[in-house]
Each structure stands twice: as C-alpha cells, then as structure tokens.
Amino acid sequence: xxxxxxxxxxxxxxxxxxxxxxxxxxxxxxxxxxxxxxxxxxxxxxxxxxxxxxxxxxxxxxxxxxxxxxxxxxxxxxxxxxxxxxxxxxxxxxxxxxxxxxxxxxxxxxxxxxxxxxxxxxxxxxxxxxxxxxxxxxxxxxxxxxxxxxxxxxxxxxxxxxxxxxxxxxxxxxxxxxxxxxxxxxxxxxxxxxxxxxxxxxxxxxxxxxxxxxxxxxxxxxxxxxxxxxxxxxxxxxxxxxxxxxxxxxxxxxxxxxxxxxxxxxxxxxxxxxxxxxxxxxxxxxxxxxxxxxxxxxxxxxxxxxxxxxxxxxxxxxxxxxxxxxxxxxxxxx
Amino acid sequence: xxxxxxxxxxxxxxxxxxxxxxxxxxxxxxxxxxxxxxxxxxxxxxxxxxxxxxxxxxxxxxxxxxxxxxxxxxxxxxxxxxxxxxxxxxxxxxxxxxxxxxxxxxxxxxxxxxxxxxxxxxxxxxxxxxxxxxxxxxxxxxxxxxxxxxxxxxxxxxxxxxxxxxxxxxxxxxxxxxxxxxxxxxxxxxxxxxxxxxxxxxxxxxxxxxxxxxxxxxxxxxxxxxxxxxxxxxxxxxxxxxxxxxxxxxxxxxxxxxxxxxxxxxxxxxxxxxxxxxxxxxxxxxxxxxxxxxxxxxxxxxxxxxxxxxxxxxxxxxxxxxxxxxxxxxxxxxxxxxxxxxxxxxxxxxxxxxxxxxxxxxxxxxxxxxxxxxxxxxxxxxxxxxxxxxxxxxxxxxxxxxxxxxxxxxxxxxxxxxxxxxxxxxxxxxxxxxxxxxxxxxxxxxxxxxxxxxxxxxxxxxxxxxxxxxxxxxxxxxxxxxxxxxxxxxxxxxxxxxxxxxxxxxxxxxxxxxxxxxxxxxxxxxxxxxxxxxxxxxxxxxxxxxxxxxxxxxxxxxxxxxxxxxxxxxxxxxxxxxxxxxxxxxxxxxxx
Numbered sequence: 024x025x026x027x028x029x030x031x032x033x034x035x036x037x038x039x040x041x042x043x044x045x046x047x048x049x050x051x052x053x054x055x056x057x058x059x060x061x062x063x064x065x066x067x068x069x070x071x072x073x074x075x076x077x078x079x080x081x082x083x084x085x086x087x088x089x090x091x092x093x094x095x096x097x098x099x100x101x102x103x104x105x106x107x108x109x110x111x112x113x114x115x116x117x118x119x120x121x122x123x124x125x126x127x128x129x130x131x132x133x134x135x136x137x138x139x140x141x142x143x144x145x146x147x148x149x150x151x152x153x154x155x156x157x158x159x160x161x162x163x164x165x166x167x168x169x170x171x172x173x174x175x176x177x178x179x180x181x182x183x184x185x186x187x188x189x190x191x192x193x194x195x196x197x198x199x200x201x202x203x204x205x206x207x208x209x210x211x212x213x214x215x216x217x218x219x220x221x222x223x224x225x226x227x228x229x230x231x232x233x234x235x236x237x238x239x240x241x242x243x244x245x246x247x248x249x250x251x252x253x254x255x256x257x258x259x260x261x262x263x264x265x266x267x268x269x270x271x272x273x274x275x276x277x278x279x280x281x282x283x284x285x286x287x288x289x290x291x292x293x294x295x296x297x298x299x300x301x302x303x304x305x306x307x308x309x310x311x312x313x314x315x316x317x318x319x320x321x322x323x324x325x326x327x328x329x330x331x332x333x334x335x336x337x338x339x340x341x342x343x344x345x346x347x348x349x350x351x352x353x354x355x356x357x
Numbered sequence: 358x359x360x361x362x363x364x365x366x367x368x369x370x371x372x373x374x375x376x377x378x379x380x381x382x383x384x385x386x387x388x389x390x391x392x393x394x395x396x397x398x399x400x401x402x403x404x405x406x407x408x409x410x411x412x413x414x415x416x417x418x419x420x421x422x423x424x425x426x427x428x429x430x431x432x433x434x435x436x437x438x439x440x441x442x443x444x445x446x447x448x449x450x451x452x453x454x455x456x457x458x459x460x461x462x463x464x465x466x467x468x469x470x471x472x473x474x475x476x477x478x479x480x481x482x483x484x485x486x487x488x489x490x491x492x493x494x495x496x497x498x499x500x501x502x503x504x505x506x507x508x509x510x511x512x513x514x515x516x517x518x519x520x521x522x523x524x525x526x527x528x529x530x531x532x533x534x535x536x537x538x539x540x541x542x543x544x545x546x547x548x549x550x551x552x553x554x555x556x557x558x559x560x561x562x563x564x565x566x567x568x569x570x571x572x573x574x575x576x577x578x579x580x581x582x583x584x585x586x587x588x589x590x591x592x593x594x595x596x597x598x599x600x601x602x603x604x605x606x607x608x609x610x611x612x613x614x615x616x617x618x619x620x621x622x623x624x625x626x627x628x629x630x631x632x633x634x635x636x637x638x639x640x641x642x643x644x645x646x647x648x649x650x651x652x653x654x655x656x657x658x659x660x661x662x663x664x665x666x667x668x669x670x671x672x673x674x675x676x677x678x679x680x681x682x683x684x685x686x687x688x689x690x691x692x693x694x695x696x697x698x699x700x701x702x703x704x705x706x707x708x709x710x711x712x713x714x715x716x717x718x719x720x721x722x723x724x725x726x727x728x729x730x731x732x733x734x735x736x737x738x739x740x741x742x743x744x745x746x747x748x749x750x751x752x753x754x755x756x757x758x759x760x761x762x763x764x765x766x767x768x769x770x771x772x773x774x775x776x777x778x779x780x781x782x783x784x785x786x787x788x789x790x791x792x793x794x795x796x797x798x799x800x801x802x803x804x805x806x807x808x809x810x811x812x813x814x815x816x817x818x819x820x821x822x823x824x825x826x827x828x829x830x831x832x833x834x835x836x837x838x839x840x841x842x843x844x845x846x847x848x849x850x851x852x853x854x855x856x857x858x859x860x861x862x863x864x865x866x867x868x869x870x871x872x873x874x875x876x877x878x879x880x881x882x883x884x885x886x887x888x889x890x891x892x893x894x895x896x897x898x899x900x901x902x903x904x905x906x907x908x909x910x911x912x913x914x915x916x917x918x919x920x921x922x923x924x925x926x927x928x929x930x931x932x933x934x935x936x937x938x939x940x941x942x943x944x945x946x947x948x949x
Contacts, residue, residue, distance in 0.1 A: 312408075
C-alpha cells in the first residue's frame, strides 16, 4: 500500500471519528433542548391510559428522574452517555420501561436493513443501467418509454407512492398484503413458507422505495453517459473494433458510474428518512416505525438510539464509499 | 435455473430469514398450527410500535408495560367481578359476591369455589390478601399503588373462600371501582405462591419452563415475540371443569401490533385482524366498503361507535384571570354551536354533550324522569345564542372595542385555544366560533408543550378530554373537588381535573357523596347531593363539555360472530377494558 493511499485512508478515518463524535454529541443535546418533559409525558400517559386514577406525581417523578439519571448535571449525563455507548448500552426506553433500547433496535434492524439495502441497491443498479441505456445510441422503444415514466415516479414521495401501491395492489387487486412483516397468524419458523411470506410482505414496501428511486438514478446516469459519449476513449474503443457491449460496459458505464457512487453515498440519508414513513404506512416492523413511534411518545432514549444507529451507519457507509473510490478512480489516491 | 443456483438462492433466503428470526421471532418453534377460522386475531388499543417491546416481561402492574391492558385481561388473567357498563349489571367471576359493612369500613368478598390457577393451585383468599396488601405497599410506579395505599388498611382471610378488606376510611364503592368496574381498572389478583418474595416492581413474571405467566384465565401464553403474542385455550380451565362456563370458542388468540389507523384498516380489509384498535370514521367506512363483514357498535352511521366515557371539553384555568370570571365562561358556552362542531370536526360521528355524564349513564341515571335530567335541562346548556353571549359579557362588564372584540377597561380578552393533537380537529372550528362571537381568539400550536403547561397551570383555555361518569354521577362530580387543585406552578395529581376549580360548598357535597353508596332513588341523600353538586357545576361552568367521545370500535364478522353491539349490549366493546373478557367468552365461529 502506497503512503499516499495510507494517508488518504487515515484522513478519512479521522473524519469518520470526528463525524461520529459530533453526531453523538448533537444527538445527546437535541432531545434535551426540545419542549416537553419526558417524565411528565410518562406520567401523563399513566394518567390517561389507566383511567382517571390519582397518582403521586412527585414521588413518581423523583423515582423516574433517578432511574434515568436525569437528576444529575447535564455534563455528568453526557459523560455517562459516552460511557454507556462504549458498553453498547443505549439506555432504557421511557415508554416501555424496562426494555433496553439496544434490544428494540436489534429486533427492528434486520427488517430495515433487509428492506432498505435490497431496495436501494436494486434501484441503484437498475436505474443506472436504464439511464445508461437510454443515453446510449440505439436505445429500444421499451427503454425510451419506460425510463421517462420511472422519472415521473421519482418525483413522487415514497410515502405517497406507498399509499398508491397499497390501494392498487392490496386493496383493489389484493395481490399483496397491505401491512405487516408477515401474516398475523404466521408462526415464525425456519422454513420456506415463512420465507416466502416475509418476501410477499416485503414486495410493496420494497416497490415503493425502489420505484421512487429508479428514475432518480436513471436521470443521473443518463446525464453522465451523455457527457462521455463524445469522449476520445469511446471513439478510440469503437475504432478498435471492440464489441458494442464491451464498449458500453467497460468504457461507457464504468466512467459514467463514478459520480453515481458519490450520489449514492450522499443520498443514503434521504433514502433512510424517506423510508421511515413507508415503514409506518406498511406497519413494517423496522427502525422507521420504531423511530416514528418514539418521536410521538417523546421516548428520548429510543430516538437517540435509532438516530445514533442511522448516523453511524451512514458515516460508516460514506467511509466505505470513500475507501472504494480510489479503487474505481486512481486519480483520487493522489 | 440450474439446481446449484436455486439452492444458493434458497440458502440466501433462509439465511435472511434466520437474521430476521434472530431479531426476536424465534420463540415459536413448538407452537402448533391452528386454522385461521379458529384463531382470534386482535391488536392492542391505539397506536403501538410495529414491534412489541418487553416481550419477556409479563408483570401486569408495571405502569410502563401495558400487557394487562393489551391482552392479559382477556387471556391469562380474570377479575373477581365484571360489570356490564351498559346496564350496570354485576357479573361475578372469580368472586361470587361481596358485601359492605354498614359503616363501609370493610367489605367481605366471597370467592367462587373451584377456581384454580393454571398450575392447578387453588385460587383462595390468601391470594386476594397478598395482592391487595402488596399493592398497598408498592412503590409509586406500580399501577394503582397510590389508590390502594389511600384506601386499604388490611386484608384478612378467615377462610380460603372469604376475604375481608378493612378500609382506612368509609369506602362504599371500593370493590366496584377497583375490583369490578370492567373499565380501566387493571388490578388482577396475583398467585401468591408465585409472587411472594418477589419485588413487584422488578419481577418479570416470565419463565416458560415454570409455566409463567400464570393466571386463572382460559388461555395460556405459548409464544411471545416482537410481532405476535400467541395464547392457546386451556383444556383444564376451571370455568369448564366446574361447569361455570362453556369452553370459549377461539382455540387461539393472537395479539399483533399495529402502528396506525391506515394499517389497521388495511388489515381489516384483508381479514388479517378481527378487532382491537379503533378506526377513524372515514377509514371505517372506506374499509367497510371493501369488507362488508366489518361492524361497529351501531348498525348504522354516522354515529357508528360507542361511548368511551369521555367528553371533548374546554378546560378553563379557573385560578387565573380572566378565566376565573364565570361570565366569560358562560359566554363562551353560549358561543359554542355543538352540532356544527360535531359535524365539522367529526363528520357527525360523535354526539354533542352538555355534561361529562357518559352514554353509559343514560339507561339508569339520565332517563327522562330523573332529577339529574331535570337539572341538566333546566340550564339549557346547549343553547348557541349570540344574545346570551352579549348578556353574559355585559354582566361581566365587557364591551366591544373598535374592532368588535370583547374588551374590559381598554384591554382586549385574548383567547389562546390550545389542545393536544388527539383533539386537533376541534381546534379550528371552536376558535372560529369564538371569533364569530366577538372573542379575539387564535389557535395555539399543537405540540407537546400542552402537557407540562396543563400540569403546572400555565394555560388559559385548553381543549381537553374530560373522562367521567360511567356508573354514577360522583365519578364526574368529584373532579370539581378542590383536592385536585394546586397553586399555579405546582403539578396537579389528575389531568382530568386540570381546570383547577375550588369551591368549599362543592367540596362539602362531594365529601358527603364519597362516604355513601350511590342511589338512583330520587329521595335519597345521594341523589339530592348529586343534584346539588350538578347545579353548582352547571352554574359555575369551570369546564364546558362539547362533544362526547365515541370511538368507532371495529370488529370483523368474517370468522367470528357474537360481538357486542347496540343490539346485544352484553358488554362495553373496548378491548382495553377488563370486561372484554366477557366478549371472548361470547364469540362463536361463523363457519367461514
């Protein structure tokens, strides 16, 4: 490994650590700056959810403030927060005491990772390929009609697309289930019918995210491909007599693809935030629904935990993209 | 596809499934399959995360864990008595009868012979004694601990079938309120042989190997995961072996989470749920168009739903000016066109209200000839009239300023109407009606700041929910007692009484009522006190009631029939209420 490359990696690593430090600090502070008192919210929930019983507010407040360490100075809370993070302890849910936030996130994470990674990668590769094909001379009629339609879909927010898909494919045609991760009566076992049920339930949320993204990636790729069509290396490759397929993939897509990867890294945050409402609409048991419910219930520790996981995931993914980039484009190493 | 590629794909898929299963769904390996038409699928009330939390904590008394309210009350646990709130009928269950001492300083409960816990241990008065005294001594975060500490002095168990509760003060309604109401009183008796020696605040009540959680109910927990909780019918349930009840029809009950109104509507359309979370009227009607088997309390709309005992109301902060002026409060009442509010905010799906006596009171306390009805009618509360607004404001010394708004001494009355999000539909029409009546009114932000401000008294006017009488007038009237009021800046102990009203005359009446049993006899002291208290409440109007909260409780008749409704009101239809256990025992298969 060259010293330039090592320096590049170290620089990115420092950036990663810095981003995570700032993100964690902001993540700690923001919920505490919001109006409203989480303990008061908890007590009010006790009052309203359990009928109109009278309760000893002062005693409960004191008990919960102590339990959550909220009676300590903010600096102590901050230091404790870091200490807990190093032990992978994200605290305990306010709304679901004594459930550990880490457990809640671990249960939700696989659903979101599965849905988002599949939908994002699918839309990224399919969209990029379609965009390149559209820009490349000789695109067929199917490509020329499909891609603009997908670009229109890209203008529709995920959640709206989700509602439309539910109406058409779940309510009217009833091809796919409208909500949930599996059938409500499904007994979860390690067997094919369960897997098929999981996939069947993932089709519509997957489609809402993927359909909303394919046009976006196609649009970007088309612009990039158009810009490289007149490049000398394309002309050179064609004049060498290389097969059109080889020119398309190795000289066209490979060069036009670089900005797409940057865009992929930058768009991950938007995809995640957009997917939150998709999960809510589909009652999908992922991080989005967990975050949505936590925000509504002022469940600070869950909000902090989910946001932290999202921030760290995005930062790490950006870091990985940064590492991959030099492999794709040697100029970056310099 | 070549075989190798297919097997690779399958391996990948199974690996993905394993990942998801590892996320909390792996507990169901030994659970037998039960056909859908023998399975009752319910959701918890209200919005929940799409995954259950605390799946291995089945403590019914931790306030932050709502399992008793979500599902335990009609599966694992049972109550001593239930009450059909529609008729007031007491329905003995684990208990056979109860009787108060003449001075109401004690109550003797006779238990039903033959009741057993799921592990075969007899259910006895020792369990009752253990539970009530444990609640009396429990820390504040335990549901009901403050109340049990307030009322229960001790409990004796002179024989296995008899429990005698001694109170700290006369308690003529303790058994009904805590052990028999059938509403949000989640106080199941605990098995002493399991809970004794455990810390009630930390014991999880979960150990499948030991058979926990244990109750006397007709169902046992067979699987708990983040996406579903499964309860199978017990063949050895005491109710059948003693001949008390028939075997309940559902062989299995599944509780599944649902996070929104839309998701619930979709699940109903797809016949994936049978009941649970309420629907908004628009969602219900849209879903019913797709699935005609959906039903609610009433067979026809727009008032499909059933009362839940609460009223959407304007709470005044009676401790601060100008809201401590009865003339303004009465003027604002006259400014309200309740029918228009119900139509605009709730599509006519909820009835108007004049006082916080719920629909459950109408068959007993509020029939046309009762003194309470006469008193309510004498005040003509629902009388939208600008003339009355003008008269009340003039009586208070208010005049219209140059812009037509009510003012006093050159200072305009500003009405900042606030509300929590769940009553937001009312905010705009109420504000507009105030403006139309000459008040300089505006809408407050709909955020969570209402809550601490209401607790501490930092508000003037608040649209809020006044949950009151289901069984007797005192349940509402007690909220007018000054014991709930606190100085501005000090948190109140009961949001429902958040209007901070103080009146010694009212206090004296409420204290008298509190010490005597309820009576519908027009000549009884209780009724006379109730009428007197109602008179003060209507005269002073510290809170104005606008609309009665009716939820469109939705049941699916595809697989199950026998749901409660206006035609067959054998129980209130709310799943989080204790008496929903009666519904489970009334359901029958449709044959689909």
